[in-house]
Structure formats: structure tokens, C-alpha cells
Amino acid sequence: MNTFMKLAHDEAVHGSGNGDGGPFGAVIIHQGTVIATAHNEVLKSNDPTAHAEMLAIRKAASVLNRFDLSDCELYTSCEPCPMCLSAIYWARIKTVYYGCTRYDAADIGFDDNAIYEYLKQPALYTDTLKLISLNRDECLAGFQLWRDKADKIIY
Amino acid sequence: MNTFMKLAHDEAVHGSGNGDGGPFGAVIIHQGTVIATAHNEVLKSNDPTAHAEMLAIRKAASVLNRFDLSDCELYTSCEPCPMCLSAIYWARIKTVYYGCTRYDAADIGFDDNAIYEYLKQPALYTDTLKLISLNRDECLAGFQLWRDKADKIIY
Secondary structure, X not given: OOHHHHHHHHHHHHHHHHOOOOOOEEEEEEOOEEEEEEEOOHHHHOOOOOOHHHHHHHHHHHHHOOOOOOOEEEEEEEOOOXXXXXXXXXXXXXXXXXXXXXXXXXXXXXXXXXXXXXXXXXXXXXXXXXXXXXXXXXXXXXXXXXXXXXXXXXX | OOHHHHHHHHHHXXXXXXXXXXXXXXXEEEOOEEEEEEEOOHHHHOOOOOOHHHHHHHHHHHHHOOOOOOOEEEEEEEOOOHXXXXXXXXXXXXXXXXXXXXXXXXHOOXXXXXXXXXXXXXXXXXXXXXXXXXXXXXXXXXXXXXXXXOOOOOO
């Protein structure tokens, strides 16, 4: 088994064994070195965003002191859910190795695939989540301030 | 302007004015009361996941001491990106009010829509991000342990 994937897998087994959350682990590698390991802590921290990949990204960004992780690789014991995959995208990570698939996750009760389907056409699923437009014109004023801000950092 | 949306908008203006991050704010309401306000802190905290909605969800979950926010509503100054929308889904929030659209965000340099397109067919965008299957069989062993765990909490 790949050394880094074994670390991710061991995190998954350790964390779920502890009751911290579901059986998911992730590690982030920078220049051949492990800079972050994490496992799902949704139950431990009562944080619905505390997926293994999210925590690993936050740790790695903290270690490197930058939000751009484009020179890092991520190993995760399961295919990332759309939240985590989007976070990976924002972090500019270019390569992700994953163990189990989203369908394997659904088989044990974590239906990431339902979110993938939801995101394709949110308007079909208003029973799940209603997205309601409100005060767009007023909020655009905030965007205009940003556009006009002379000293902004583009990222 | 709606009172809660004004709070979200004010957070967006305040945070981006400070240089904490882009012009995005969010608030979470529980039983008519504001329990969390947040703005984008990607630059301040060097955390690529520190979007307004993510931080608001984490604060609200901490206040209520539970990951299930199904009795909460979220107001955000801009349509959530897929990371945040997925987090909202995981938090079981049922109603989201948003100000600006994803296209307005793209106009000021935050191309959330590109991630929406990416998530529809990740296999088309391997130049952006490669997802590589590795050691699935070994990782499935961790899922089997979870399946067999007698005292697990289903969530």
C-alpha cells in the first residue's frame, strides 16, 4: 500500500474508532514531506464542515502560512465530497489520490453522491434547500466598493 | 433592505475594507435571533476555506453545540460557492437568502461558476486537478470496520 495512503487510511480507522466521526482520513504532502494529517471530526467537534480533507487543508495552509497549496498533493481514504473537492480547488491543489469511491461511501451511509447530483441542478431540489434571491442591488454596492478599492489583494 | 441581509452586507463591506478577504458576509438565524455573523477571512487567516458561510456555519454549530442546523436560516451577501453550498447541505440548513449572484462574483474576479462547471464533469478538467484512484481495496477495509462498529453514531 502507498505510504501516504496508508497514513490517510490509518487516520480514518483511528478517528472513526475513537468516535470522532466517519471513517475518513487525509494527508497533505509538500516536497515529499507530510505537513498535515487529519480525520473526520464532525461528531467530536459538532462541526458539519470538519471533514478530513477540510481539516488537512486548514492545517497545511497554517503550516505553510499561505492559502495557495498548489505545490502540495493530497491523499484521502475516500473520494472527496463536493465541499472538500471545492476546497481543494480553492487551495489550488493539483493532484488528489483517493481510496474508496463516493459510491462506496454511499454504501456505508454517507451519500456524497446526492450532493453531486444536487449541485448539478439545485433548482430541482427545493424541498432539500431553497435558495432565494434578496436585495441583489443593495449587495452589489459592496462589490462595487471592492472593485474600486485601490489596495486590494487579488486572490 | 432586509435586516438580516443588511447585517451580511455590512460584514462583507467591513471585512473587505479591512483587507481580511473578498467582499462576502453571512449571518445565521435561529428562531429569529442572529447566532453567527462572519465575513471572508481567506487573506487574514491564510485559510482557503475561510469563506463567510463556512465561518458562519462553524460559529453557529459551536453556539448550538450541534452539527445539525436544520432549524436555522442563512443570509449571505452572495450566492454560495459549491464549497459553501455543500457545507450548507451537510449542515441541513433548508433556506438560504443570497444577494449578489455567482455571475456578479465572477465579474469582480471570484469565479465560483468555474467550480460549478468543474463539479459537473471533473474528468474534463484534469489540467486543473487530477483525481487518481489508489489502494481502493485496502481503504475499503476501513469502511468495513465502520460498518461492523457496534457503537457508531449515524449522522
